[in-house]
Amino acid sequence: MNEDSPVLLSIDGGVGRIMLNRPDRLNAFTVGMHEALMRALDTLEADGSVRVILLTGAGRAFSAGQDLAERNVESGAPLDLGHNIETYYNPLVRRIVALPFPVICAVNGVAAGAGANIALLADIVIAKRSARFIQAFAKIGLLPDSGGTWTLPHLVGNPRAMAMALTGEPVDASQAADWGMIWKAVDDEAFDTEVEKLLMTLAAAPTAGLVETKRAIRRSWASTFDDQLDHERDAQRRLGLTNDYREGVSAFKEKRSPAFKGR
Template identity: 60%
Template sequence: MDYQNIKFEVDAGIARLTLNRPDKLNSFTAAMHMEVREAIEKVKADASVRVLVLTGAGRGFCAGQDLADRAVAPGGAPADLGESVQNYYGPLVLSLRSLPIPVICAVNGVAAGAGANLALAADIVIASRSASFVEAFCRLGLIPDTGGTYFLPRLVGTARAMGLAMLGDKLSAEQAESWGLIWKCVDDEMFSDEVDKLARHFAAAPTKGLARTKQAIYASPQNSLAQQLDLERDFMRELGYSQDYREGVTAFMEKRAPNFKGE
């Protein structure tokens, strides 16, 4: 596919998906949604891919929805924003959460509105020190969509979630790390190297075990302790038969680095 709004490449087990509308701070249009969806389908279909890195081109990660793409003219018919969430943002969040590989979001600049919550849908969020997060929905009389009302209270608690959602203040990457909203904040000059290091780590890791770890952690809020213990039992039983587990034990006994195949 000839992409106009994103960049997509796969190399050495690492898929890189870059939102590429830098002049618009990588804000989403329907066309960009379709290209992102196509790229994620390619990731799902490619068994060689063991990690996905999602980032933005230019000085920002993503400013959310491009309002010009669904502008409401004075006196015009209102836009059905629920349709946008149902057809685009909701499926995008679910597709990232259900990928059986780690998803890294590399927040290289401002992440606002749907862009902020898209970042939080990733498994690991790493941000440059100059990056920031803004739940800008309240400025338009809206609610934090793209999973915002789900992610925020679970990550930072109700009080901070309410403040972020109802005030729309900018949260620095450093503060986001301190609050537990993201995994890590790194200096700008080290950002690219840190992202590459993390991607290479996951590309050589036991992918199936990471997929089940991801699945188990995301299931835990809905499960009782007994249900979660049953899930852990089932996953451990499955993974105990995997080639990567055998390789990990063998490498440990032989005092060498493991050569995981993601199987």
Template identity: 60%
Template sequence: MTYETIDFKVEAGVARLTLNRPDRLNSFTVRMHEEVAAALESLDEARCLILTGAGRGFCAGQDLGDRAVAPGEAVDLGHSVETYYNPLIRRLVSLPMPVIARVNGVAAGAGANIALACDIVIAAKSAKFIQSFAAIGLIPDSGGTWVLPRLVGQARALGLALTGEPIEADRAAAWGLIWKAVADEALDAEVDSLAARFAAGPTRGLAKIKAMIRASWGQSLDAELDRQRDAMRELGFSDDYREGVAAFMEKRTPNFTGK
């Protein structure tokens, strides 16, 4: 596919997917959804994914002009969610590699929740997260109503969703909404360093950590203990585990292959 609304590249095991409609704060159109979906199916050489936005924003959610509706005209938003946003969220959370959201500016509406679907969110201190749905009579989609109370608790989730008030990156980190807020000028170095670490790491083990923690929210302790047993058995036979132990014993840097 020839990309018109995103930039996508894979280098040294790191895939970088940049939403590239800066004049529209990288808001989603059908074309952008199609291109993002195609890029996420082209990660064969990647061991880590960075998702970010071009210009001064991360993503402003849906481009309302892309589904222009006359005043008073009905539109099936469920179709849009089911066809585009739900598959995107499901894909991000199930990718067998760490996904880093590099939030360089405003993340609003679905854009905020797409960022929160990533495994690690690192934001510039000037960035803001906005659950802007209530202002137009909608609910936080793209996983919002599910993830918000799990990350920040019901009281804060309701406050964010009902008021639509922006939350600054520093406060988002203090609340546990995101992993880290860093100075704007340090954002690239912070994200690139972590991505390089993941790309050189034991990818199979990192993917299993991601899968286990995400699935644990629906498990009892007894069930989770059994899942841990099974995961440890599986990973104990991996090349990366053997390499990690050998490198530790030999006091050298491990050479993980992700297998």
């Protein structure tokens, strides 16, 4: 592991751990970080032992979003921000949503701008109570990207999403949990223990079932009720043929803990 890399990666016990690693810049995104993060995701998808992913940040922030020092606005030359989004942010957020295992985001500090919206894409978001979520785009004349204008209204409703986006006011982790924006806020001193407990639970779970579950829930936002019933039927048919399903039923009947194989 190269400690100077903008993204740190490790794999152990079925858990792939990704840490954004620019703590001196609050883990703000650069082109180099985007490229390193995509390479890390390539590695995790190719490793058949991985059953859950942890995404977190080094230091006192999860991510402050885009590193504005990388953009030369002082020259007066036009900047094509759409190109930056199409080349880096959109491929990243699409990749995270489509990953074939659960993605856990452990928000260890401030998550602002694109950093907030990338965090909220995870399947489960757990945050330190001291963490804050900030839609900082309004402060610099932009709109929420990285899926923010889609994710936020679905999570917290239009009134709260609109206020967060238009004012840029911080929302602390406890409020985010109360609103349903994240799963839970955890006292800072208990955070690491709680995250590890969650990771160990999911690393030992039947991965195929978890992946079908997350895909079904995500697709429901754009499906009719009848379409969703058909999808549940088809997914359940696939899962009923897996070794993990047979192991789960056998363990239940035999009153023992199941030993799922995962991917």
